[in-house]
Amino acid sequence: MHKVVLFGATACANEKRLKRILKTRWQLMTVPDEGAIEQLEQNLSHADAIISLFWNRQMAKATSNLKLIQALGAGVDGYDKTALPPGCSLCNVYEHGVPVAEYVIGAMVALSVGFIFHDHQLREGYWDGTGRRDGQPHQELAGKTVGLIGYGSIGREVSKRARAFGMKVQAI
The missing domain is CATH 3.40.50.720 (NAD(P)-binding Rossmann-like Domain)
Incomplete structure (x- = not known):
């Protein structure tokens, strides 16, 4: 045994x-x-x-x-x-590429759109910060460049997903 x-x-x-x-x-x-x-x-x-x-x-x-x-x-x-x-x-553990990449892209979307801020605002009954009135319109990932430090299994999976969003990828 x-x-x-x-x-x-x-x-x-x-x-x-x-x-x-x-x-x-x-x-x-x-x-x-x-x-x-x-x-x-x-x-x-x-x-x-x-x-x-x-x-x-x-x-x-x-x-x-x-x-x-x-x-x-x-x-x-x-x-x-x-x-x-x-x-x-x-x-090492080699199964993290896809879930970590999905988390990274999710975090990038959440930050660029301002999900946390807008969620808080909506829960408080405000709709003003959404860009419909005087609020700042959210950023888009399309056309942005993402820098990746490392291009192993995780970096490659992030790259695939970033390109699907229309992003440019630079990796070292």
Whole structure:
């Protein structure tokens, strides 16, 4: 049976879901408190994998058979790659491209149109700030340029959606 450490509250919150969806047999060992280093080290000494928000040298010293460090998100900046045990892979989550891109475009529309301001105004019984009278008409995304820092899966998905709105895209 494989053993995986769920380290930190975020990882541990997924315990029931993991038990439900795992197709092979895994023993899930939870360490919700990121300050419980002794408990973590004890569990890591027997673990095949860890799911964590970060990785460092102190954690690496406690391993003997670790094969996988699973990040909880797309970014792996908080993982010391020089501290990876031999033969161990660091994997990130790759499913965020579409939902993050949709959120980004939604936020851009909300800000350019002023949804939050107008929602507040309408709930207070005012309709004046909509551009129908003396209010400022809202901005449009069409014709604007969006700058993307990074052009990985998230950046590419934002780019697709921005172009659908008639925006120009600059990415680095």
